[in-house]
Amino acid sequence: MAQKNKLQFIILGLLNQQPLTGYDLTKAFDNEIGEFWQAQHSQIYPQLKRLEDQGYITHEVTISGAKLEKKLYHITATGAQLLHTWISDGTPDLTATKDEFILKLYFIRTSRDPRLVPMLYEQRRLHTDKLAHLQARLKMVFPTKASQTENYGHYLILQHAIGREAYYVNWLQQTLLAIPKAR
Amino acid sequence: MAQKNKLQFIILGLLNQQPLTGYDLTKAFDNEIGEFWQAQHSQIYPQLKRLEDQGYITHEVTISGAKLEKKLYHITATGAQLLHTWISDGTPDLTATKDEFILKLYFIRTSRDPRLVPMLYEQRRLHTDKLAHLQARLKMVFPTKASQTENYGHYLILQHAIGREAYYVNWLQQTLLAIPKAR
DNA sequence: TTAAAACATGTCATTAATTACACGTTTTAA
């Protein structure tokens, strides 16, 4: 079942909150949703066309300034229904995380491999930075209890991502400590 | 830089351990390496041809039984060099995990959404099963201290995957407990 | 002995995704 085109559901999910242009949707992937999903505008515009052909969204043209045409997309009732169905349906496939570092590690045969320790150091630095970044985001996006309740799912996944990174950093640390001091 | 064709490196990594046929490589994705990376034979055979065209591998034909031809692939010196370079090079891109459940969660706005609790239960069941599966694998594949040392990288990533799943299950559990009892 | 399962190797069609190409408008700051 391939990647099952999740982009269509992300677009529907975002349009379900408010009408947006293709450009707005593209920006959304640079901001919050970009933390855990990526898409380029070259993928978004054709997908908008397909969703509209299928009747899941519609658009109205608005003029910005003197003549710049913007297409503001709205979700339709059937689109909202499709979104609801997707969320309600089971999610039984735990997609294996394609982590390139983990893949490389698989080919390291012994703890004496000189490439191992530098690899672990690099990853510890990267994941420590990522953790700090996510913690800063949580503080910025959800500063109050009320804000957490207002957008509960988003709050949960940010929290989850922080916990995941914290685990990753901790595992790297423990692994570094467990490696015999060479020679 | 797209997906950067990691399959080629996986093939090189496996051939670096011992000569294998396309079929053997396909099987490897059903077993150990399949825990964290997927590939079908329809992707593997063309990739073998490309790697051979580029001089990174060669093959010899052997006859199995009366006339069944098997192509046994070997890594070349330049292939081994390419593999080494890939492993030694930095791995600075932390690929965002495309977890469909997390994506759905993003669109859940409040803790009273009736879809939320069933979703969390399903994921808890799935990740609990996955955790048990990985723990069983660890016991089976690495029963002794010696076996862990013999294939250290593989041991590390299995351990890592177990820790990751344990964290996931724990987070789901905590999240379920934190949700107000409705109504 | 015979049928199913496993072994073995390929191609083709389609979809998903990235990068690059392409064009034009509006706003903002030097």
Add this chain to the structure above:
DNA sequence: TTAAAACGTGTAATTAATGACATGTTTTAA
């Protein structure tokens, strides 16, 4: 005032990946 940055919408070429199509051999177990 003018140039850069941001806004805004598309297409084309290429690559990666899946699922289906296609064919044949060998081994194993009923």
